[in-house]
Amino acid sequence: MAPRANWKGFLRLSLVTCPVALYPATSDTEKVSFNQINRKTGHRIKYAKVDADTGEEVASEDIVKGYKVDTDTYIEVSKQELDDIALESTHTIEIDEFVPKTDIDSRYLIRPYYLVPDGKVGHDAFAVIRETIRSMNKVAIGRVVLTNREHIIALDPLGKGLMGTLLRYPYEVRSEQEYFGDIQDVKITKDMLDLARHIVEKKSGAFQPDRFEDHYESALIDLINKKRSGVDLTAKAAPKTGGNVINLMDALKRSLANEREAPPPAKTKAKKPRKAAAGQREMLLPISGKRAKEEPAAQEPKQEPKKAEKAVRGAARSKKAG
Structure with missing residues (x-):
């Protein structure tokens, strides 16, 4: 099922307007997630909204927003x-200016969205705006209102659509001087830089996100597999931490030698999009219990690690959807 649009309205460049929809470009629903449960009963924990002083639960219709001005004053x-103070731009992304993409400091980037025409009309106007931005090799800066807050959004052509990236306001970005002020000024020799460059050259390659592996997510899935199948878990020894580098030049030389000995990374084909799992039944191993004893079923073949991982992800998605 296609994701629901986060926002629908109009994209406007001067007098050119078209209906558009804004969709999230990223998702966390694939990740394994946990619920909090009562250790004694195994029941899920729920949170109630209570009055901080009386301890009594408060109904939703009695809850209002309050701005804290003092310890007990709101x-x-x-x-x-x-x-009453809703902004006029609630239903329109108004393009205010065009800037070079390289001018946008990466600290100002928040999250990406996909902007597409909404419905069957306005595709020609959308294409005009998209190709105008593309031909100028710049990024369009506009404003959009999400959850009653006005955000700055940068629009950049991406294939047949537009990618909109929300930007932070200046007051949301801290100055680096607060953190970098105590960094010492040190002199680096040419030999050290040359060695470091050689290491970088050995590790250089094209950006291939398909090769990224979430090791912690894989470890979580492996842990769930083992616990469901009743495997005894043994505590791992704490990893050894690297000691202080006594001789930086020697460390660089050893690093370069290790890189020369290491085989080049294997080329990998782009992964196909994962298919949604059928549901909880496909979550790795069957749960043993009363029903399993009453109705002995044929043993299911062991799932390959990647299939098990997909099954866990599918269960995680169905849990969240529920």
């Missing part, structure tokens, strides 16, 4: 008051 703001 300024109450109603939904009607918030609606």
